[in-house]
Amino acid sequence: MTEGTAGLAERLTAFVRALRAHGIQAGSSETVDAAAALEVLGLEDRTLAREGLAAALVRRGGQRAVFDATFDLYFPLGVGVPERAREDGPADVAGLRDELAAALAQGDAAALEQLAGLSVDLLGQYGEMSGPGGGWSAHQTLDRLQPQTLLVRVLAAMRAGIVDESFTDRLDRDEIRRRIDGFRALVRTEARRRVSEVRGRERVARHAIAPAADRVDFLIASRSQLAELRRAVQPLSRKLATRLAARRRRHARGQIDLRRTLRRSLSTGGVPLRPAYRRRHPGRPEIVLLCDLSGSVAGFANFTMLLVQALRDQFSKIRVFAFVDSTDEVTHLITGGAADPEELGARILSEAEVTRWDGHSDYRNALQGFVDRYLDAIGPRTSLLILGDARTNGGDPNLAAVRRIRDRARHVHWLNPERRDLWSTGDSAARAYAELVEMHECRTAQQLSTLVARLLPV
Numbered sequence: 001m002t003e004g005t006a007g008l009a010e011r012l013t014a015f016v017r018a019l020r021a022h023g024i025q026a027g028s029s030e031t032v033d034a035a036a037a038l039e040v041l042g043l044e045d046r047t048l049a050r051e052g053l054a055a056a057l058v059r060r061g062g063q064r065a066v067f068d069a070t071f072d073l074y075f076p077l078g079v080g081v082p083e084r085a086r087e088d089g090p091a092d093v094a095g096l097r098d099e100l101a102a103a104l105a106q107g108d109a110a111a112l113e114q115l116a117g118l119s120v121d122l123l124g125q126y127g128e129m130s131g132p133g134g135g136w137s138a139h140q141t142l143d144r145l146q147p148q149t150l151l152v153r154v155l156a157a158m159r160a161g162i163v164d165e166s167f168t169d170r171l172d173r174d175e176i177r178r179r180i181d182g183f184r185a186l187v188r189t190e191a192r193r194r195v196s197e198v199r200g201r202e203r204v205a206r207h208a209i210a211p212a213a214d215r216v217d218f219l220i221a222s223r224s225q226l227a228e229l230r231r232a233v234q235p236l237s238r239k240l241a242t243r244l245a246a247r248r249r250r251h252a253r254g255q256i257d258l259r260r261t262l263r264r265s266l267s268t269g270g271v272p273l274r275p276a277y278r279r280r281h282p283g284r285p286e287i288v289l290l291c292d293l294s295g296s297v298a299g300f301a302n303f304t305m306l307l308v309q310a311l312r313d314q315f316s317k318i319r320v321f322a323f324v325d326s327t328d329e330v331t332h333l334i335t336g337g338a339a340d341p342e343e344l345g346a347r348i349l350s351e352a353e354v355t356r357w358d359g360h361s362d363y364r365n366a367l368q369g370f371v372d373r374y375l376d377a378i379g380p381r382t383s384l385l386i387l388g389d390a391r392t393n394g395g396d397p398n399l400a401a402v403r404r405i406r407d408r409a410r411h412v413h414w415l416n417p418e419r420r421d422l423w424s425t426g427d428s429a430a431r432a433y434a435e436l437v438e439m440h441e442c443r444t445a446q447q448l449s450t451l452v453a454r455l456l457p458v
Contacts, residue, residue: 008038008043009035011074011075012031012034012035012038012074013031014074014201014202015053015070015071015074015075016030016031016034016057018070018073018074018201018202018205018206019057019066019067019070021205021206022066022070022205022209022211022212022215023063023066023211023212023214023215023446024057024058024059024060024063024066024067024212025059026057026059030056030057030059031057033056033057034052034053034056034057036056037049037052037053037055037056038052038053040052043075046075046077049075050068050071050075053067053071054067054071061232061235062212062213062214062228062232063212065210065212066209066210066211066212069189069192069209069210070205070209072189072192072193073192073193073196073201073204073205073209074201074205076193076196077113077193093122093123093144093145096115096118096119096122096123096145097145097146097147097150099111099115100112100115100119100145100147100150100183101150101153101154101157102157103115104147104150104154104176104179104180104183105154105157105158107179112179112182112183112186113186115183116183116186116187116189116190117190119141119145119187119190120136120138120141120187120190120191120194123140123141123144123145124136124137124138124140124141124187124191126140135194135195135198135199136190136191136194136195137191138187138188138190138191138192141187141191142184142187145187147180147183147184148180150180151173151176151177151180154176154179155172155173155176158172158176159172192204192208192209195208213225213228213229213232213445214229214232214444214445214446214449215444215445215446216229216444216445217417217443217444218297218299218300218303218417218443218444218445219297219299219300219389219417219418219443221299226299226303229303229445230302230303230306232445233303233306233307233310236307236310236445236449237307237310237311239449240307240311240449240452240453241311243453244311244453255277256275256276256277257276257277260276261274261275261276263276264276285315285316285381285382285383285410286315286316286317286318286319286379286381286382286383287308287315287317287318287319287382287383287385288318288319288320288321288377288378288382288383288384288385288409289304289305289308289318289319289320289321289384289385289387290321290323290327290370290384290385290386290387290388291304291305291320291321291322291323291387291388292322292323292324292361292366292387292388292389293322293323293324293345293348293349293354294324294359294360294361295361297387297388297389297417298345299345300387300417300442301322301345301387301388302344302345303445303448304385304387304415304448305320305334305344306334306344307448307449307452308320308385308452309334311452316381318331319331319377320334321370321374321377322348322352322354323354323366323369323370324349324354324355324359324360324361324362324366325354325355325356325357325358325359325360325361325362325365325366326353326354326355326356326362326365326366326369327354327366327367327369327370327373327374328352328353328354329352329374330348330352330354333347333348333351333352360393361388361391361392361393362392362393362395363388363390363392363395363396363397363398363429364392364395364396364397364398367398367401367402367405368398368401370401370405371401371404371405375404375405375408378405378408378409379408379409379410380408380410381410382408382409382410383409383410383411383412383413383455384405384409384411384412384413385413385414385415385455386412386413386414386415386437387414387415387417388414388416389416389417389418389428389430390414390416390418390423390428390429390430390433390439391426391427391428391429392427392428392429393427394427397429397432397433399432399433399436402433402436402437403436406436406437411455412437412438413437413438413439413440413451413455414433414434414437414438414439414440415439415440415442415448415451416430416439416440416441416442417442417443418430418441418443419441419443420441423439440455
């Protein structure tokens with residue numbers, strides 16, 4: 001890969017713009033660092049160039065997948081169709097699968113890259129390439145090739161000549177799955193590269209690259225994205241705890257103590273160089289969560305419960321309540337290190353009394369149950385976070401219960417995982433609740449972390 005200095009600078013700038021559009025905060029200083037890294041490393045070794053740019057531009061965990069996909073668009077392995085002509089390679093799916101099985105067994109990275117290009121060329125093309133509806137499809141390629149079904153064949157090839165197979169069986173299977181996943185990623189990269197040559201890199205980077213997990217809507221996140229979010233709970237909680245502690249230190253300074261300041265100024269001839277402050281000693285606040293665990297909202301509520309629980313040292317008391325059509329306290333299910341993020345929601349639904357009737361959200365009964373049984377959990381030092389989409393399934397929103405809760409609490413904030421323009425559409429009572437308490441759009445982990453850092457009291 002070689003390119004003139006002006007063209008390379010333009011490409012790097014466009015690359016950084018695409019990263020920023022996907023939430024990677026690379027500014028001018030990071031771009032200068034990236035340019036310096038490219039100047040030293042060059043483009044001859046693509047892997048080395050990738051790692052150098054990543055070191056300069058990626059600052060947070062969870063962003064590497066977005067960086068790699070964008071890098072493959074702006075610094076592709078090749079241009080056009082694979083260098084190896086189709087007539088020199090397999091002419092049908094069976095031949096392609098045979099070569100793929102051999103390359104997977106040998107772990108031949110170069111052969112796998114070449115086969116990814118051949119697979120897209122042979123199986124992924126659709127429509128007229130010169131027309132607006134034409135292109136290459138990674139999904140179509142993988143659906144026809146079915147690389148995941150080659151595990152047994154590859155395992156047999158890897159075991160050839162091995163006498164004792166029992167010890168290596170599990171390791172071999174895991175390694176084959178890893179290689180197959182890597183090949184599938186190569187196919188997706190190749191298909192994106194081909195489409196970008198026809199439709200433009202900027203357009204493909206905008207629409208065809210999956211966002212980082214912390215920018216995915218809770219309500220549409222896949223199982224793997226939710227799992228990645230759960231893994232991010234501890235790092236995110238440490239960052240938020242540091243912010244909250246810093247805010248608490250700033251607020252503890254209080255107002256200037258005039259008498260102590262004048263006394264200090266005697267040593268400097270009456271000039272008050274070092275002001276003295278009245279120290280405040282505020283008590284740590286109490287936090288109460290009231291969480292809707294129905295349907296797709298459960299993923300958002302589970303993540304938020306775990307995040308706030310991880311911040312427990314910042315508060316004097318944390319209590320957590322969950323509801324679907326009935327409300328129950330679930331603090332004991334998420335305390336300490338006992339909570340398994342993968343199973344938290346299922347455990348709450350099975351062990352807590354949050355469903356009595358049909359399993360659909362019933363805000364009237366849930367809010368009334370909280371007022372009748374747990375209103376004493378709310379006091380003048382309490383900040384309440386309500387987590388839910390405010391969809392009542394056509395039932396009574398029970399605004400009177402929300403009003404009673406609001407009147408007892410220090411602060412009440414409602415975090416809604418739906419887009420603001422969907423509030424009060426259909427069976428949503430979001431606007432009615434928002435007239436009583438502050439309601440915030442909270443669709444992603446990024447928004448959640450910002451809101452938690454801003455809303456939680458000090």
